[in-house]
Amino acid sequence: MLLENLSLLFFKNYEEATLSFSEHINCFIGDNGSGKTNLLDAIHYLSMTKSAFPGTDAQSIKQDEDFFMVKGRFDISDDKHTVQVSLKQGQKKTVTHNKAVYEKISDHIGRFPVVLISPYDTDLIREGSEERRKYFDSLMSQYDHVYLEQLIQYNYILKQRNSLLKQFAERNYYDRDYLQILNEQLIPLGEELAQTRQRFLVDFVPIFQKHYHHISDSHEEVTLTYKSQLAGDDFAYKLQQAERKDLALQRTTVGPHKDDFVFLMDGNPVKNFGSQGQQKSYVIALKLSHFEVMDQRQHHKPLLLLDDIFDRLDEKRITKLMQMVAAHTFGQIFLTDTHLERTDKILEGLSESIRRFDVKEGQVKVIQ
Structure with missing residues (x-):
């Protein structure tokens, strides 16, 4: 399973953003507070129809706006699936699959699985x-x-x-x-x-x-x-x-x-x-x-989201995870980090399909 692209409108600190992804490793690089984790959370919305973090859906609407929209296209064995999650203040959240509205949002859960590893996991x-x-x-x-x-x-x-x-x-x-x-x-x-x-x-x-x-x-x-x-x-x-x-x-x-x-x-x-x-x-x-x-x-393999693990894990545990990446244990991976040089060093030789994104205050661009 692949997430081919992602579009955001008034989601958290993003006014608007459109991204196309690598089929293997995608890196969001930026300072703390720039919006890296918000991109992972948008992907989580497409899978689970809700945020991965505490709070209400309304808190995902950008400040001074009255709605948000998250949209993405998945590819499962060459079968395309477009998913959109949107919310307007004071109204019910809407989730669509190939433009058809779910009668029960719960019917969407499990179609596009995701696993998130984050610094907050020890809260468990x-x-x-x-x-x-x-x-x-x-x-x-x-x-x-x-x-x-x-x-x-x-x-x-x-x-x-x-x-x-x-x-x-x-x-x-x-x-x-x-x-x-x-x-x-x-x-x-x-x-x-x-x-x-x-x-x-x-x-x-x-x-x-x-x-x-x-x-x-x-x-x-x-x-x-x-x-x-x-x-x-x-x-x-x-x-x-x-x-x-x-x-x-x-x-x-x-x-x-x-x-x-x-x-x-x-x-x-x-x-x-x-x-x-x-x-x-x-x-x-x-x-x-x-x-x-x-x-x-x-x-089919879930999407794997890795949030700031290079800052929070020691070298031994990172090495073990990267060995699994090299062995293609996982499918498509999305990770965040604050240092491009560190990310490149850790990922060196692991994949020929890596896309890097520069994230700055709600703006995203591909690093060439």
């Missing part, structure tokens, strides 16, 4: 369970549309249940029958989500362990486990037991929306016992495993 280790759930939910949603639809439906019913619990408190009444109806809708979805996550790890963990040992050249044992509230008990029983607590707190306190993926090294939490280098190796191995799983399931 440092932050709370929500960050890890979001990451793995996004990963699984890209290749398992049934899982995505179940997740959307679960979150919709969960929102209704939480709203009802809040109404009980605000209006001082209790409708057990209505609560039970929502429980009966939530239970099968929640149990299936938990089971799918558990099955996913059976295949994912060996791939992850392989990549960790390759990246780190170390012998510590790493793994990840799924910590589910539903383990050993059915969801209906858990909801019944938690009902008084839910009523008091005005929210649903049990279910897969509260579960966690636990990152372990030699049996201990990576967050507490892993060095900075080990944590970096851990999250890179996660992303490389993400790439391999998507490649296996989708039968």
Whole structure:
């Protein structure tokens, strides 16, 4: 799969930009704050219909403008696909594929897979369970549309249940029958989500362990486990037991929306016992495993986005990644860096198809 070109209009710090890409390596070179990462984020929008970073879609509209548009053309086995994502202030986001508007934006997820490796990846280790759930939910949603639809439906019913619990408190009444109806809708979805996550790890963990040992050249044992509230008990029983607590707190306190993926090294939490280098190796191995799983399931390589890794990774880990680039493990790559000379030195001899772009304050031009 290739992204042939990209067009932006009023996206973040770009008024307008049009770029055509190399089929292998594309480098965005510029100072910090110039807009390099915004170009990667635009590519992420074309794949996932949303930003890779926290914030609302409206925050992607350029200051003093009232809409943005991101457009790109993909090539999959000589089959062309034009994708456009646009948003006008106060309106719903629109996503089109070959000019046809999706009735459900979720139908787009997984068609054009992408994997991003960024300096913020260690947040998966440092932050709370929500960050890890979001990451793995996004990963699984890209290749398992049934899982995505179940997740959307679960979150919709969960929102209704939480709203009802809040109404009980605000209006001082209790409708057990209505609560039970929502429980009966939530239970099968929640149990299936938990089971799918558990099955996913059976295949994912060996791939992850392989990549960790390759990246780190170390012998510590790493793994990840799924910590589910539903383990050993059915969801209906858990909801019944938690009902008084839910009523008091005005929210649903049990279910897969509260579960966690636990990152372990030699049996201990990576967050507490892993060095900075080990944590970096851990999250890179996660992303490389993400790439391999998507490649296996989708039968075409995802786009790989590398954001400022030359600034944040040590020489050993960069060397390992570049060995994989040289071996054509990846397909099309987009990377950012602040120094052209460093980028050229690292990429020297790795590919005959490299395109470099000079990025300055929302302006982009090809470096000849």
